[in-house]
Amino acid sequence: MPEQPPSPYHLDTAQLDWQPGNVPEARDFGDIYFLLQQGLEETRYVFLQHNQLQQRWPTLQAFDHFSIGETGFGTGLNFLASWQLWQNIAPQNAQLHFVSVEKHPLSYTDLERSLSAWPELTDFATQLLEQYPTLTAGYHLLKFDSGRISLHLLLGDGIEGLEQLRSSDHPQWKAHNHVTMDAWFLDGFSPAKNPDLWNDKLYSLMADLSGPHTTVATFTAVTAVRKGLAAQGFEIKKDKGFRKREMLFGQFNPDSRDKLQPHTDRPNPKSITAPWYFQQQTPTQGKHIAIIGGGLAGCSSAYALAQRGCKVTLIERSDRLAAAASGNPQGMLYTKLSTEAGTLNRFTLSSYLYALRFYRQWQKTHNISSEHIDFCGVLQLASNAKEQRMVPLLQQAFANYPELIQCVDQQQASELAGVDMQFPGWFFPAAGWVSPVYLCQSLSSHPNIDIIFQQQAITLEHQQQQWQLSTDTGPLVSADAAIIANSHDALHFEQSQTLPTKTIRGQITLLQTSPETAALKTVICHEGYITPAINNTHNLGATFDNGDTDTSTRQQDHQRNLDSLHRMIPSLLPKPCAIDTSSLTGRAGLRCTSPDYLPMVGPVHDQQQFLADYAPLRKNAHAGITSPGHYYPNLYLNIGHGSRGLTSTPLCSELIAAMICSEPLPLPRHLVSALNPARFVIRDLIRNKV
Structure with a gap:
């Protein structure tokens, strides 16, 4: 049997050996993440002190934001120490954006064990662990303290992740970015042990993403690092190191870079696309x-x-x-996954993972009851031959992500749903439904x-x-x-009148709980869907009529919803013809979509x-x-x-x-x-x- 290609979503997590005192060491790099009892002090000395954060942050105005770029998230110690300092000295309404790349993230278990070494950071570490993402390649946004703290985790190759921060890859505009980092933490393992990260590509990207007040600090004093940063316009100095004899720190000087790095790019024209997506920013005058x-x-x-x-x-x-399409009593929180990591699939996965974090934080912060949100899981039935062929492929692609998706046979599907199923499928254990209204x-x-x-x-x-x-x-x-x-x-x-929007009518049916449906434990998707009951009522739907703009409810569409449920899950609706559709209620709305099914944003x-x-x-x-x-x-x-x-x-x-x-x-x-x-x-x- 031929070897299957690796999943495009897969990331190799860090392989650790543990030294006494819960000190993690990266097996592949032969280097430790921090010193026992001194790691926090080293972070504060090298990164916080030498970027002058203690002096800079109190001078920020209300609703200002400050951005830190970090090469190597590791155990998150630098992030937590920055968060702690920010909480203590920054203006109450200012925002911190911490942007960090990591090719080999720690597993949840290893991260929890590593951060246990710092009791004074326990409150911050607990919140980080609560939102620690499913470790798939890509961008992960985590927000804390009512949005005051934003952690941007860029998982995967560090150079590729930072390159995507630029507003354009066009040679003429790649250094004209809407956002710049205010400080850089050059961390990660030593340059000798991790040369793929410490190189001229990194230093050039840093310069592209820096402004005249951007500072940098790193634990290393390696000559190649100093020269590489200096060649890109960073004015670098040395100071006494924490656990090394010397360390480097400095500030970016755009004028110096322009002199040192003349614009001599001669790229292949066939590799360049017109910079139509690049917008010369117009500052918002006010808020x-x-x-x-x-x-x-x-x-x-x-x-x-x-x-x-x-x-x-x-x-x-x-x-x-x-009042319109967003007004259904229960809306499904779920996604569709694919074994291919194309643009649509990358976006749907990113938005789904963020939505899960967002709604869990909303539920927790506002104490939302189960009448309005329920993470009961979503079961997608493989109800035709094409979908059934997808089950083993999804199983292979997401084998390392059971918290994200689980492929199930007919019996397992029945156990999860609480009612008899006649198809296999896949289960999203973290998904569920929300009341949009x-x-x-x-x-x-x-x-x-x-x-x-x-x-x-x-x-x-x-x-x-x-x-x-x-x-x-x-x-x-x-x-x-x-x-x-x-x-x-x-x-x-x-x-916006020229946008190619598509209007698709959808009608749901409100179905009263019956002895057959009362046991339903999860949302089930098939040709349509059915939700667990709230106030003795299930949401059943939904029809799909392209170009139809009529929002009045129709008996024949109630019948379509009933027939679909009976056909896919007969155990829930043994006799659809016994229901008088004239007695049913529901609502119709108009979905708005685009030709490529991505939103227009x-x-x-x-x-x-x-x-x-x-x-x-x-x-x-x-x-x-x-x-x-x-x-x-x-x-x-x-x-x-x-x-x-x-x-x-x-x-x-x-x-x-x-x-x-x-x-x-x-x-x-x-x-x-x-x-x-x-x-x-x-x-x-x-x-x-x-």
């Missing part, structure tokens, strides 16, 4: 944000910005939140959010660095930035300017275009989440908030570009369709 749409996308965006201290005005045309109400209750009901924004105009939103009777509100989050109605605005582009700037792409997909994308200043879009809005909107809302506030983004550049609404005009130009 008042207007959001159009009071569904999941709008309320999640409002919450993400309100946590950052922004004043948010949420505009909803109905008399209540989540309650969620929207809870998120929008933040004191920084004002809501305007029963008003519909008709026009958007940019005047004197402000967005003026108006109804058909006159001005409604002015704001420094605006987010369009009103699903398919985004097409009503001049700025990011800045709103100027369609006509794009057509002019990138016209050469019609003849040559690699035309030597250097013009960055032309976008409307401080206007953003958050739509197209389809039937998975509960899963995708938390991370997408963080992405937009980070863009508005010029923070490190929670996704790598290639996924940020894949979500950018301008992707469609670029594709159409290359295909000569526009």
